[in-house]
Amino acid sequence: MSSPRSSPRVLVVDDEADLRELLEITLLKMGLDVDSAENLAQARGHLARMAEAASPYALVLTDMRLPDGLGLELVREVSAACRNTPIAVVTAYGSADNAVVALKAGAFDYISKPVALDQLRVMVQSALRLNAPAAGPAPGASSQASGLKGESAVIQALRAQIARLARSMAPIAINGESGSGKELAAREIHAQSSRAGKPFVAVNCGAIPEALMEAEFFGYRKGAFTGAADERDGFFQAANGGTLLLDEVADLPLAMQVKLLRAIQERRVRKIGATAEEPVDVRIVSATHKNLERLVELGQFRQDLFYRLNVIELSLPPLRERLDDLGVLTDAILARLGTFEQKIALGPGVLEALRGYAFPGNVRELENILERALAFANDGVIEVRDLALKGARSAEMPPGYVPPPADLRGETEPAQHGPDRRAVPLARERQGDADAAVPSQTPLPVVPPAPVIPDRRTAAEAGRSAAAVHTPPASQPTSQPTSQPAPQPPAPDTLPSDLPGYLAQVERDIILRALAQTQFNRTQAASLLGISFRQLRYQMQKLNIQEPEA
16 A cells, blocks of 8 residues: 555665565655666656656665666666656665766765665655755745855856755765865855755864874764763764765875775764764765875875765866956955944955956955955045055966965864864965955965075075074064074084074074065965975974064
8 A cells, every 4th residue: 555645756676576675665664655666667667657747756766786777877867857856876785886976977875785774764854855845835945045156157157056966965076276165165065955954064174183083083982092081973973964074185194084985985983982883874075175186196095085075076266267256255245344333345446456366365365355455444445555465466367477386275274163163274264255254363465475496505504594684573573582592503614513403493584584575474485485384384383483463
């Protein structure tokens, strides 16, 4: 007997009678109607009849291997002809590659054999939530106000792509330059998906110490190690039912990549100190400004994890490719920076001046520029002189302009930023983000990096030159205590009596020169020196180099 016709209907396609019966019983107990087919031909017949009745299935669940073909054929057909019908696949244990292929072909989700009924129920409920807006008055994703501001062709195409991707449970890899709004795009995908009512957890992979990564991602039991006074959930448990954003995923160490791969494939995690795994229902979205394919070639990122994360790729355009959106973005930023008592306005020529700038830091840099300009503006009106666009370059980036290398821009460190955010980039706190919260402090002006010229002089000459070029003013904090003066460089024909102290002083002077040249913009200073932001930050802490007060 079947349930009333008003109940959602599911099509089960599998040639194994026992498994087909198990799936039918489970779905019927969930209050669903079920049609069954043992091959592709029967499945196509059911789909045709439902199409004639204008009553599409709420979900199609098919095995990957069928007597008269592959379930992958059905995935492609349903995805093309029945856009509102999600289709999921059942794959053999360990056949992760088949699952990835199915997801790329348009499958909504997958489940592995032997089928875990709890995971099956979760997947079916996600599919039903996905179709809920079509059956009721609840507003759909298209009616929501998008956080991706702009009306240019590229941003409209991006919003349309996000609306399509939100319907799937397939992992998404977001790629884009630093400051282009990768986390905002991930939040948009979550907000338009069937998981919108569940948690969105953003994790900055580059900000977690390697020794703590397993505990942070998977949690731990009480007494699992020294200091584990209570049981604690990890990021996967916190995002259960929702979306987990792995920001700066390229920074994950190889050892953690192995553990993460297993958690994604098996959809189960084991807390430190636990003896059993627990199921988790999480959609994975990853983001990076680095080239993961290149890192795979270099052996710095696992190829199998890359294929699991990069099922669907979403590329964000840089601001220089969507300058038509400058007006909309500027209005949105100024609306956040203003107050009820003071409304902020742009003076004549300001928007034109911004259009002539290349924005290597993208939308985040735009907010940085406007916030800094507001600090110098009179009566809430920003003039061209307040922008301080030193060394502004045209948006086309003419010959001779060499932007900082992609793997040296946008390095991050932890900061609290929003209720769902576990860690966010410091660069956003310093430079702002047109699509994020207002930063807490006003950064110093940004000066484009100058080309690095190799210094062929001896270390001693470089040290003396560095000390001569940059002598911190009296008001600037110094790194050496007054009771321990810096060691003096030896003559060219002598050896230093304190090699560690001498090298530290040389390194300190070079870093100070780079910081002075970039007005203490640490991202650009790191690029100038050919090191990462985190390396520079570590060296500044070690050498007690502090930023002068604005």
